[in-house]
Amino acid sequence: MNNLFDIANQFKPQGTIADIQEFGHGNINNTFLVTLDSSTDKHFILQRINTQVFRQPELVMRNISTFTHHVQQRLQHFPLNRPWEVPRVLLTQDNKDYWIDTHGSFWRSLSFIENTESFDTIQNNHHASEVGYALGMFHNLISDLPPQKLADTLPGFHITPGYLQHYQNVKKQYIPSVQTPELKYCLQFVSDRTTWAHVLENAQAQGHLKLRPIHGDPKVNNVMIDTQTEQAISIIDLDTVKPGLVHYDIGDCLRSACNSLGEETQEWEMVSFDTDICDCVLQGYLSVARDFLTERDYAYMYDAIRLIAFELGLRFFTDYLQGNIYFKTQYPEHNLARALVQFKLTESIESQSAAICKIIQEMR
Numbered sequence: 001m002n003n004l005f006d007i008a009n010q011f012k013p014q015g016t017i018a019d020i021q022e023f024g025h026g027n028i029n030n031t032f033l034v035t036l037d038s039s040t041d042k043h044f045i046l047q048r049i050n051t052q053v054f055r056q057p058e059l060v061m062r063n064i065s066t067f068t069h070h071v072q073q074r075l076q077h078f079p080l081n082r083p084w085e086v087p088r089v090l091l092t093q094d095n096k097d098y099w100i101d102t103h104g105s106f107w108r109s110l111s112f113i114e115n116t117e118s119f120d121t122i123q124n125n126h127h128a129s130e131v132g133y134a135l136g137m138f139h140n141l142i143s144d145l146p147p148q149k150l151a152d153t154l155p156g157f158h159i160t161p162g163y164l165q166h167y168q169n170v171k172k173q174y175i176p177s178v179q180t181p182e183l184k185y186c187l188q189f190v191s192d193r194t195t196w197a198h199v200l201e202n203a204q205a206q207g208h209l210k211l212r213p214i215h216g217d218p219k220v221n222n223v224m225i226d227t228q229t230e231q232a233i234s235i236i237d238l239d240t241v242k243p244g245l246v247h248y249d250i251g252d253c254l255r256s257a258c259n260s261l262g263e264e265t266q267e268w269e270m271v272s273f274d275t276d277i278c279d280c281v282l283q284g285y286l287s288v289a290r291d292f293l294t295e296r297d298y299a300y301m302y303d304a305i306r307l308i309a310f311e312l313g314l315r316f317f318t319d320y321l322q323g324n325i326y327f328k329t330q331y332p333e334h335n336l337a338r339a340l341v342q343f344k345l346t347e348s349i350e351s352q353s354a355a356i357c358k359i360i361q362e363m364r
């Protein structure tokens with residue numbers, strides 16, 4: 001029997017399970033919030049990992065453990081002057097950090113950070129600076145964890161030239177015979193930017209940027225905000241913690257935060273990049289990240305913002321052409337709609353390059 005209650009019960013719940021509901025808006029895994037009849041730990045998170053995407057989910061769990069252990073040690077030896085929490089991995093009855101059901105699905109559980117909420121879009125300037133703080137604190141806490149201690153659980157993740165190569169291959173096979181104006185816009189958009197897409201990987205190859213541990217997915221709704229104090233107290237979704245460039249994270253956080261309409265909007269033509277929010281996020285980020293950034297890191301920040309928006313658009317667009325095999329979708333054109341949002345955002349970033357570079361310059 002593989003019903004959700006049976007699966008959740010494998011993770012030694014500290015009470016009787018009262019309810020299980022789908023939770024959040026993840027595009028890859030299936031996430032559930034388990035509610036307990038208990039006065040202490042009231043909830044925990046149960047997830048089925050998409051093993052088409054994460055081919056070695058045991059390594060994902062190992063990275064999470066390495067990360068959690070490191071951060072707990074850091075916080076014990078160097079306590080912060082404000083609250084910060086890290087989700088705990090919950091073990092099964094056999095003390096394993098995952099459980100495989102009779103269909104071969106890979107399940108794991110994490111503690112839920114109580115009395116917090118998250119938002120899909122930025123609510124105000126304070127929220128923006130808290131989101132930046134959360135990413136900065138995350139980078140700060142792992143800045144002394146050698147990246148080689150983390151496995152590469154998702155080869156090619158955020159390597160834009162790789163996505164571009166894959167797109168070229170997909171395009172040869174799957175190009176629709178009837179081309180709508182939206183489709184033509186996307187094809188042209190990508191083709192106009194192919195040579196520049198190597199910017200961060202070239203910088204790494206030249207030794208300008210180096211690999212560090214990264215979060216991999218620091219979008220706005222992965223930052224947990226304390227409902228009382230409105231402070232960020234955790235950043236969740238640790239599946240993509242692995243070696244990478246902090247620029248992927250900075251770009252991803254800003255492409256998410258500065259798009260006030262959100263990545264799921266239908267009004268793609270109205271999408272723009274809000275430079276005031278960018279200013280607040282970067283202030284929050286640098287308030288805790290300044291010490292480990294180099295001059296070169298600042299020099300590639302603008303490119304990172306532009307690139308990660310473009311890259312996500314390219315990933316959505318390729319998945320649309322290929323028949324929606326990577327991101328979960330609600331309707332056949334969903335990934336096309338998401339791609340248009342990111343391309344419009346990229347356009348807005350490009351048209352405001354001087355203002356964005358000025359914000360970065362003034363923070364150096």
Ligand code: GN1
Pocket residue numbers: 025026027028029053216217219237240263312
């Ligand atoms: C995916 O599943 P979710 O929502 O946490 C994706 C991210 C994208 C994001 C866009 C492993 O994350 O890279 O930025 O969708 N994760 C993976 O919403 O590809």
Ligand code: MG
Pocket residue numbers: 217237239
């Ligand atoms: Mg994620």
